[in-house]
Amino acid sequence: MSDAAMIELIHVKKSFGAVSVLKDISLRVPRGGVVALIGPSGSGKSTLLRCLNLLTLPESGVIRVGRSTMDFTNGHQLPRDKDLAAFRARTGMVFQNFNLFPHMSVIRNVMEGPVTVLKVRPDEARQTALALLDKVGLRDKADV
Numbered sequence: 001m002s003d004a005a006m007i008e009l010i011h012v013k014k015s016f017g018a019v020s021v022l023k024d025i026s027l028r029v030p031r032g033g034v035v036a037l038i039g040p041s042g043s044g045k046s047t048l049l050r051c052l053n054l055l056t057l058p059e060s061g062v063i064r065v066g067r068s069t070m071d072f073t074n075g076h077q078l079p080r081d082k083d084l085a086a087f088r089a090r091t092g093m094v095f096q097n098f099n100l101f102p103h104m105s106v107i108r109n110v111m112e113g114p115v116t117v118l119k120v121r122p123d124e125a126r127q128t129a130l131a132l133l134d135k136v137g138l139r140d141k142a143d144v
């Protein structure tokens with residue numbers, strides 16, 4: 001294992017039917033690094049991100065985020081639901097259509113993940129959410 005990389009993909013492959021989308025992808029992202037995936041529509045950028053979060057399961061390869069490693073090399077079993085949930089609780093993805101909960105206020109949307117998934121106390125999650133909204137200039141919209 002390479003300790004310098006925070007996120008690592010090793011020989012990841014994913015096809016949809018006859019369409020091979022990820023053809024042996026390896027990449028490393030160092031701690032604090034920022035990587036941009038650039039390519040035409042349909043070239044597999046979203047598929048790669050979905051594999052990183054295990055929303056899509058690759059056919060083969062290894063995916064590591066921090067200390068969590070998911071090994072899909074031939075012969076390994078698919079991860080159990082419990083392991084998938086634990087992995088996803090520690091990774092995040094902002095979707096192109098970001099799927100906010102329309103029946104909840106802005107701040108409730110921000111608090112939902114920490115409270116429901118990470119079991120953070122609501123008052124603590126509210127303080128963090130307010131600070132984050134402040135950071136992006138949306139604090140006055142908290143209750144919209």
Ligand SMILES: Nc1ncnc2c1ncn2[C@@H]1O[C@H](COP(=O)(O)OP(=O)(O)O)[C@@H](O)[C@H]1O
Pocket residue numbers: 016019021039040041042043044045046047048
């Ligand atoms: N769930 C799916 N089922 C079948 N084909 C898919 C699925 N998701 C993506 N694809 C196909 O995989 C290819 C890459 O798509 P995608 O990762 O969305 O590309 P990008 O994000 O770079 O536009 C496209 O040909 C797309 O049609």
Ligand SMILES: [Mg+2]
Pocket residue numbers: 045046047
């Ligand atoms: Mg996309």
